[in-house]
Amino acid sequence: MAGYILRRLAFLPLTLLIVALATFIVLRLTGNPVDIFLDINRTPEQVTALTQRLHLDQPLPVQFLIFLRDLLHGDFGESLQFSGSAAGVVWDRLGATLQLAGAGLALALILGIAGGIACAVWRDRAVDAAISSIAVAGQSMPSFWLGILLIEFFALQLHWLPTSGYGDLRHLVLPAVTLAAILMPNFTLITRTAVIELMSEQFVVTGRSKGLSRARVLATHILPNAVNPVLSFLGIQIGTLMAGSIVTETIYAWPGVGRLLINSIGHRDVPVVEASVFAIAIIIALSNLVVDVLQMLIDPRIHRG
Amino acid sequence: MAETLLSVRNLTVAFQTRRGAFDAVRDVSFDVEAGRVLGVVGESGSGKSVTAMALMQLLPEAARVSSGQIHLAGRDLGSLSDRQMRSVRGREIAMVFQDPMSSLNPIFSIGRQLMEPLTLQLGLSRAAARARAEELLGLVRIPSPPQIMRAYPHELSGGMRQRVMIAIALSCGPKLLIADEPTTALDVTTQAQILTLLRDLQHRMHMAVLLITHDLGVVAEFADDVQVMYAGRIVERSPVGALFDRPAHPYTEGLLRCMPPLEDEDPERLPAIEGNVASPFAMPAGCSFHPRCPYAWEACGRIQPQAVTLGAGHDAACLRHGVVPA
Numbered sequence: 001m002a003g004y005i006l007r008r009l010a011f012l013p014l015t016l017l018i019v020a021l022a023t024f025i026v027l028r029l030t031g032n033p034v035d036i037f038l039d040i041n042r043t044p045e046q047v048t049a050l051t052q053r054l055h056l057d058q059p060l061p062v063q064f065l066i067f068l069r070d071l072l073h074g075d076f077g078e079s080l081q082f083s084g085s086a087a088g089v090v091w092d093r094l095g096a097t098l099q100l101a102g103a104g105l106a107l108a109l110i111l112g113i114a115g116g117i118a119c120a121v122w123r124d125r126a127v128d129a130a131i132s133s134i135a136v137a138g139q140s141m142p143s144f145w146l147g148i149l150l151i152e153f154f155a156l157q158l159h160w161l162p163t164s165g166y167g168d169l170r171h172l173v174l175p176a177v178t179l180a181a182i183l184m185p186n187f188t189l190i191t192r193t194a195v196i197e198l199m200s201e202q203f204v205v206t207g208r209s210k211g212l213s214r215a216r217v218l219a220t221h222i223l224p225n226a227v228n229p230v231l232s233f234l235g236i237q238i239g240t241l242m243a244g245s246i247v248t249e250t251i252y253a254w255p256g257v258g259r260l261l262i263n264s265i266g267h268r269d270v271p272v273v274e275a276s277v278f279a280i281a282i283i284i285a286l287s288n289l290v291v292d293v294l295q296m297l298i299d300p301r302i303h304r305g
Numbered sequence: 306m307a308e309t310l311l312s313v314r315n316l317t318v319a320f321q322t323r324r325g326a327f328d329a330v331r332d333v334s335f336d337v338e339a340g341r342v343l344g345v346v347g348e349s350g351s352g353k354s355v356t357a358m359a360l361m362q363l364l365p366e367a368a369r370v371s372s373g374q375i376h377l378a379g380r381d382l383g384s385l386s387d388r389q390m391r392s393v394r395g396r397e398i399a400m401v402f403q404d405p406m407s408s409l410n411p412i413f414s415i416g417r418q419l420m421e422p423l424t425l426q427l428g429l430s431r432a433a434a435r436a437r438a439e440e441l442l443g444l445v446r447i448p449s450p451p452q453i454m455r456a457y458p459h460e461l462s463g464g465m466r467q468r469v470m471i472a473i474a475l476s477c478g479p480k481l482l483i484a485d486e487p488t489t490a491l492d493v494t495t496q497a498q499i500l501t502l503l504r505d506l507q508h509r510m511h512m513a514v515l516l517i518t519h520d521l522g523v524v525a526e527f528a529d530d531v532q533v534m535y536a537g538r539i540v541e542r543s544p545v546g547a548l549f550d551r552p553a554h555p556y557t558e559g560l561l562r563c564m565p566p567l568e569d570e571d572p573e574r575l576p577a578i579e580g581n582v583a584s585p586f587a588m589p590a591g592c593s594f595h596p597r598c599p600y601a602w603e604a605c606g607r608i609q610p611q612a613v614t615l616g617a618g619h620d621a622a623c624l625r626h627g628v629v630p631a
Contacts, residue, residue, distance in 0.1 A: 202407040210422040210473065211395035213387075221410050260419050299412050300457040 001296065008289050009094045012282075019281040020071060023274050024064055032056070033268035037080055049157040052076075054270065067274075076278070077271035082262070086271035090257055090279050096166060097256030098283075101245045103172055104179030113230065116191025121218070123196060132192070136187035141242060147178045147251035164253040175252040182244040183237055187230065194229040228295050235291035238284050310513045311360070311481055316373035318359050319350075327585035329368065331353040331537040332434035337481065340509060342514040344528030344545070346521060346560065350582050351393055352537040355515045357483045360515070361400060361430050362390050378480065390602075394563035395422050395607040403486035405466035409458040415442075415469050416454030418598065422476045431447060441472040445502060464495035468502065482507070487516045500527055530618065536593035538582050538611075543619040555598045558629045592624065600628045 027033075034050050051057050054077070055066050070077065076086035115135065119128040154174060155163040162171050198204070199222060207217040245260030253259065257276050264272040294301045318330040320466055330352040337343050345353045358364050360375055362382060375382045375479040377397060382390065397484035401409045405480035410418060435454070442450035446470040458466055467487065484503065488496035504527055505513050512556060516528055524531050525545060532542035533556065541554040552558045580597040583589055589596055605624055612620040 047311045202402060202404060205363060206400075206408045206470075206473070207400065207421075209361055209394055209400040209408075211391045211393075211426050211477075212421070213391060216425075221413075225410070225412055300412060301459050 001293070003210060004296075005289070005293060009290070012285055016278065016281060016286050017068075018275065020033040020068065020274075021035075021064070023277045024067055027270055027273060028063075030059065031268065033080070033270050034055075036268040075279040079264075079272050080269045081267050082269075082272070086269075086275040088271055089272055090260065090275040091258045093255060093260050094279060096246060096254060097249070097258060099172070100175050100179060100248065100254055100256055101178035101241055101283075104245070105241055106247070107176055108182035108183035109234075111180070112187025115184075115188040115192045117195055117218075117223070119188065119192040120195035120199065128192075131188060135188040138181055139185040139189075141181070141282065143178055143182050143247055144251055146181055147174070147248065150174050150178060151251075154283060155165065162253075166253075166255050172298075173253075175248050175254050178251065179241070179244050179248045186237065190233045191230055195222055198225050224298070229298055231295050233292050237286050238287040238291075242280050242284060309336045309380065309503050310339040310378055311515075312374075312376040313356075313360070314374045314376075316359060316375065316541060317371045318355050318364065318368055319359055319371040320368045322367055325586055326586065327588070328371070329537055330359065331583065333373070333537070333539055335532060335539065335542065337513045337515055339480065339513055340507075340511045341530065342504075342515045342528045344518065344524035346518060346524055346531060347534035348519060348582050349538075350585070351534040353534055354485055355402070356534075357369060357485050357515065357517055360483060361394060361398060363394075368404055370413040395426050395479065396477040396523070398481045398483060399479035400483045400485065401467070401470050401474045401487045404490045405470045406458060406490075407465060408470055409466060413457075414454065415456050415461070419454070419469065419473055419476065422473065422582070426477050430603075436440075437476070438472075441476055442469070444475070444506070445469070445472045447472070462495075463491050464498060467495075467499050468504055471499075471503065471506070474611060475510065478510070479512065481513045481515065483515045483517070486519070488523060489520070496523075501528065521549075526574065533560070537585075538593065538622065540594065540623065541621040542612075543621075544617070547616060547619045551615075551619075552629055553615050553619070553626045554594075554623045555600050555625070555629055556594050557621075559597075592622075600625045620624070 024054060032046055033054060034056065038046055054101060055063050059065065063304050074087060076090075078084070079086045079089050082089050115131045119131050122128050151163050151174065156162045163175050165171055195218075199223075204217055207221050208214070212220075242258075245256065246261060249256045249258035250253065258277055261273060261276040261280075263269075264276065313336070314334050316330055316333045317328055319326060319328050328438050333356060335343070335351070345356070347353050353475060355364070355368065356369075359370055362385075364370070370383060370572040377393065379517065380394065385393065409415075414434065419441065420431070420434040423437050424431065425430045427434075429437060438454060439450040439478070441454055447453050448470050453461070453465070453469070458469075461469065467490075471487075482503075486504065488499050491499060500523060503514070506512070514527075516524070518524060528545050530542065531545050531548050532539050533548075533554065535556050541552070541557045543547070543553075548557065549561065552561055556578070559576075562576045563578065565575055578597055583596070589606065591604075591606045591608050592598070592601075592610050595601040598605065603624065608624060610622045610624045612622045613626055614620045615626065
């Protein structure tokens with residue numbers, strides 16, 4: 001197990017190299033940061049200075065090698081719009097993003113899984129029809145639209161919650177609900193399918209033939225087996241979670257990496273964009289590693305070399 | 306005269322499916338005496354397994370007992386509450402299934418699955434349950450029980466898994482063991498070992514066994530009595546010896562002719578019973594077997610044959626029971 005984790009971590013730099021290359025190419029393809037960042041009254045000296053600072057006077061392969069060299073030192077360069085290093089700027093926002101993503105994911109998991117189990121237990125009954133319909137409706141609702149509806153109703157009409165911003169727990173409610181709404185329907189449907197499939201397994205009949213009640217077989221035999229399919233799905237959805245977090249942070253002016261990323265793309269703050277993308281890539285890669293390790297701990301049949 | 310442990314009277318099990326309704330088990334009556342082995346033989350779809358699940362009161366949702374009674378040691382199982390029936394399962398009737406891999410929970414250790422009925426049904430402490438579980442593994446002749454307790458199902462061979470299933474079934478000392486095709490998924494040498502083990506344990510624990518199989522060889526080896534099922538009905542029942550010597554129902558005769566002879570010097574084509582099992586949605590009138598029967602008369606398509614006694618404990622439901630050559 002420890003060997004497996006180390007081997008997986010050894011591959012992390014390769015993943016990040018690919019991310020670095022992709023980020024680098026996309027940023028160079030989408031315009032010259034100097035033109036966008038400096039205003040109309042710029043002097044030729046300012047242009048030359050910034051061009052040299054970003055190494056834009058070098059050929060592209062050389063630019064990439066310089067970028068990689070600095071990367072090895074954890075140096076993404078200085079932010080163009082904020083004072084301080086890009087890595088530092090991103091680091092300061094990471095806590096807020098993890099808080100939002102964690103709260104949204106927890107909410108989605110708890111409600112989604114509970115809903116899925118209810119659907120499976122009362123399959124083809126009113127409960128199932130109601131929850132499944134809400135799940136499908138939720139799946140088709142764009143999150144920025146849901147976010148606007150929630151703000152209108154809970155903040156502007158009822159005045160229960162703040163419209164946006166960062167602060168106490170009340171500020172977290174609407175962003176977390178919006179983010180959870182993106183993931184929850186899928187968790188409901190995946191859990192429902194997994195539990196229904198497991199219900200027809202022979203070991204369920206074995207459990208019943210030992211004299212276990214239906215509820216005990218569900219709790220002690222079916223649900224533990226349903227964890228892994230849900231985890232597999234969670235692994236795939238970490239990317240969706242981070243993308244959702246970017247949208248949600250933007251809607252609610254949540255001071256996290258996502259909002260910073262969108263803002264920095266607009267201002268062509270190249271070092272910050274690169275550092276943000278990197279932070280998100282590392283979160284996704286590590287989350288997937290955690291998911292894989294959990295699956296190995298749950299199911300003894302999984303042996304990964 | 307042994308006491309009757311299980312008594313089934315006029316059992317009919319109805320299925321309600323999207324394609325329509327049908328009876329998978331039709332008006333079946335039989336007894337199992339304490340300490341005896343009753344073999345139930347028939348093709349897939351003959352109602353053998355559905356009968357077994359009806360005894361356990363674990364029929365699938367689409368099925369229900371539409372008429373008949375099941376008495377176990379004098380108690381009507383149909384009248385028991387859910388809770389009462391749970392204490393019957395495992396403690397009075399236990400079951401071993403065909404595929405020991407899928408019958409075990411893949412993510413739990415053998416020990417956990419074996420200790421489960423001991424703690425829940427018998428109320429043993431964890432330590433006592435562990436000790437008893439290791440004893441049970443020894444009883445089914447598994448070497449080094451403590452090691453197997455920690456193993457997972459996928460780490461064992463098919464034969465070992467079936468031994469574990471037998472240990473689980475025997476854990477609460479049932480009076481009746483239902484073995485549904487217990488050796489079908491195993492290779493031939495393992496089959497023989499498992500049958501020997503079952504036979505030995507049945508003697509030692511003085512258990513009654515309901516042995517469900519499509520394999521007459523297994524019946525010959527293990528059962529005291531045998532009943533042959535076709536399309537949800539019992540068509541013939543007999544002590545094992547008499548059935549092999551003097552089959553009275555044409556279907557039984559057909560099954561016996563399909564057995565590959567072991568020491569055949571010049572193997573010919575193995576005979577088969579012509580046609581297919583009748584569809585439950587289009588059951589023929591009269592005797593269900595008549596469309597496939599080489600001896601059928603015109604009357605066979607009109608009259609549902611009643612069981613006729615032919616000898617001690619031997620009867621057959623066939624209008625032409627005398628016609629099968631001995």
